Amino acid sequence: MSVKKLILNRRLFLKCSLSGASTLVGLPFLESIQGNKAFAQNLNNSTPLRFVCMYHPNGVIQKKHGNNENGWAYFPDRSSETNFNLANCNLKALNDKGLRDQLTIIRGINTNGSGNAHMVGISNFLTGSAIPNDDIRKHRISFETHFGNVFAKNLPIKSMFMAGNPELDRPKEGSKYNNNLKNALSFSNDGSLRKPQMDQKSIFDQLFKGIGQTETESVISKRDQLKLSVLDTVSEARDALNRRINSSDRKVLDNYYTRIRELEKKLNVQFNQAPTGQACQVNQNAFRSIRNHNPNNRISDLTNVVDNAIELMVLAFACDRVRSFSFMFGGEAAGCEYSHIGVNRHFHNTLSHTNANNNSGNIQLHRRVDRYHVQKIGELAEKLGGIREANGESILHNSAIVSGSGLATGYNHSRSNIPFIVLGRAGGGIRGGRFLQLSGGNSNVAKFYSSLLRAYGASDTKFGDNGNGSTYQL
């Protein structure tokens, strides 16, 4: 694909955008700017499919202590698969938002593996794979990465991992568990750990580069080619360097050269696809105080970060910039706080380590945190449900939002019956409105993702430790 052609496409888009046409373009959108393969593929196969993981750490309160919100459990009372009462549980917000039909509650999923429960739980949640020897330096691909590879083949950004309050990356000697492991939700194609992105301004620029661009085509091209000459040259020097180092070091460097290639590819391809409709209106001012969050500081008020993350995901889907996200409210066992909802206690050390058998004040605060997570997941689903796509369905219908935690309950580090819900229909493959109770061979995370792949219509449903790709109906 030549640079010239791509720039032409981008310029055409910009003309539309600058003339205000972008806000008027309905569906179907302009055929002349449907330049890339992913887009064509999606036209043929109806609209794009999407995936989001909304991860919250340290488990939830599963024990019910009463019928008011201070005593609610996470899971609702259940009579049958379709008969369950959302009014008296911490998932109530989803009912209030009219999302019951889009909701699939799953009880009976366990996170597998041995070692530190937090690390096992989080690293299993999206990979469906147990950590080898309690060491995640080499793990397996996570689902959102896999999804991007399968369903967003030609998009420059296939998936993105964001976080509100990950554990900070500080070298603490003596502990076997590096702080990075507390954020071990997302993994690359080669099973290497991904780092969550927290800089939302940078995320915005990555996602919406080109839209509203005022620089001339020539200036952009000249700068990009300057960068490419740097990347080309560094890549070309690879062989000379490789000859001087041993094979294990060479593997580490391979990773670095992959990063260089990926940037080269991005600079060559650019973003030329058009927005999918009226909902794609990129305006940074619409975000609340979007700014560069310092990744080295913890945030005690998550309001802006979470709300902006939701807006970024919704807009990215509406503009078809990315089709797969993972978002982590906080790292496992990390010092997350939720002062914005009046919770000034340490979520891990104080709230989640309090005996949940008794309905103490700390447990009630924990429930408040649980409800906050559900509220925000509901907001994301609600926004996606409000955007219609080419096939007449909402983005939510064409998506699956998987939410949960790697631990079932924090105080005893249990990993059986982890909180696990799905919102959306994966394009139609998920029935919705059900409360599944899994057991036996269906209890592992990997089989859920295989089943989700089946729901999306993927031909290959093998994933994680589920080597034969067996599934169940979602």
Next chain:
Amino acid sequence: MRGYKLSSVITFIFVVIVNVVLWQNCAPGFESQSISTDANNLGSGTNIGGSSPGDNQTPGSGGTLISNKADFESFQKIIQQRCNSCHGGADSNFPEISNFAKLKTLNDWLLHPKNLLVGGEPTQSLVYRRLRLARGINDSAIQNMPVSKNEMTQGEADFVMSFIGSLKKVEDRCKDHNVVAEESSLRRLNKTEIVNSIKLLTNIDHPFANINTSDGGAFGRNGDYQVTDQNFFEVYFNDVEAVADKYVNLRANENCNNQSGNRLSTCLQNKLRPIAELAFRKELNQNDLNIFLDSINKLDSNKDHSYSVKEKLKVGLMSILTSPQFLYVIREGTGSGDKYFTDFEIATKLSLALWQQIPNRNLWDKAKAGDFTNKNKLAAAVTEMLNHANTVENYSYQFLRGWLNIDKIFEFSPDPQVLGVSKNQFTPLATDFRNESIQIFRDHFATNKNIDQLVTGSTRFLSERLARHLGINSNVRGNDLQKFELPPNSPYAGSGLLTSSLLVSTSLPERSSIVFRGENILYSFYCGHVGAPPDNVEPINFEDLGPNASQRDIAIAHSKNPNCASCHSQIDPFGLALENFSPLGQFRNIDKFNNRIIASSSFEGENFNGVKELSQVLTKDNHFRKCFTEINLSYFLTKSLRSKESLNQYCAIKDIDQKVSAKTDSTKSLLQEILTSDYFLKWKDR
């Protein structure tokens, strides 16, 4: 209430006695080793007489001991038969005591922190001292074993004595130990190193604000857990472009504007070559030169656009800074076995470890001259670097970040309703606490104090507000930290870093934490280790203790729980001794329920009360100094070493410690020994 407290005291005394009497072990390092079949590990083979089972004999039935694999197996068999009903691990009736089933190799026994077996010294070995039949030993504080009817025969006891007696002392076994070399581990420069190095190369102080401060294991200094994902790379690349823009703009009048053709090429090369030499830490060959020359040539040959001289200089600099030769610490060479680092590699290691930047021109020149592979010149260069202000500044901070996690204090968020202060209100004090720890360490380093002074010293650095907060009567005024010697009667005196920021950074929003304080002391000052909390453990019901239970009461109840005791009996004693300090680091005599604070504790048979006595326990038998050596070796070898993990690591730490003890016993002496030792100068493939 009084009765309740009395019962707590009795309970505590009981627990202490149990902990003293019973053997404990939760060092995870012993879990994974297989049974050693190395006969060399088993001692001299000298016939020392006494009863022995022999290869084909029942243990204790007589015969002559020849220390070999069979003897070790016989020893294990006796232990298994006579001891493991209580010491056998998960099914033990007493899970808080040592799990002998974990001790698979002779090294496991010999390196056990409780001196279970002291080679050649039966009477110093806890296993033998505890035997019911080992009468006549003046050790009334301990209980004779076995306690059940499963008593050992005289023959078995004699065999155990003979077996221990036949073993080489660990010190003797260290004579043949292998050097613990740095393992080949290519790593990326961390953020601090990137910022400092680019400043050195370009004189531009660019913050690289969106790159994480550090990542990687072993103090952020090796490649383990380092993530170089697309986000990092793109952020870094954009920052490099910004640096290059600043660089060429600052040098608008001195670049090669008036040149063209070959003269321009030569001019650009002359400007970039010195930068590349330092950046790549080597004498450049043509391949290295091509890294920036080729990118300039690509601009020259671009048909779509023409580029200015400034842009060519920019692209050359960007190529240097994007190249892995700059961004990664690369060890050259292949093949197995230990190898010595080259001069440039040693210069790089020294400079990164002490100054957090790549070598400057002075070090580069010394490397070119071969000074770092010349023993005497190396020693002189190391001495010079250790006395340099950069070392005091950078090593102190970087080491403290990894050792004591000093920046963690900024994560402390006090609950204003409980502690009466909000996070924002406390931030200035948190800053003072954190900076004071750095100042204490820097002062300690710069003034060549004895290593133990880090936990026994009385030098503080106080601002007016910090002094007021701590209730220290001083004449310090203003917000700057000033050196202050505590009077001997100060509750903070004689405790060094133990009563600094550590007290706060380990606190929960509403209270101090005996567990977190204890864990930090155990890991950072005693070099002990415990495993992760087990899964699916039902919580302890503390409600029986009443609503006004002290944290001490709760901790003691905690350590009585069999599921928790094996590790908390290692952790909690240190935390209990710090109970006299509030979550905000202030001295206190009573807790929030008006309970009188009790700070007495016991660890491995040592009773202590309060932080001053804790300091004495930590420094007894040079334990802290050895631990400090272990941590520094880990820092400089960029991998976690544990003296209790393997014989080689034990010996390496002992070797350095002995050399230091023969000198001035200061941190500088310690570093001088490490940095001129083979441990630092050699590497091997992982």
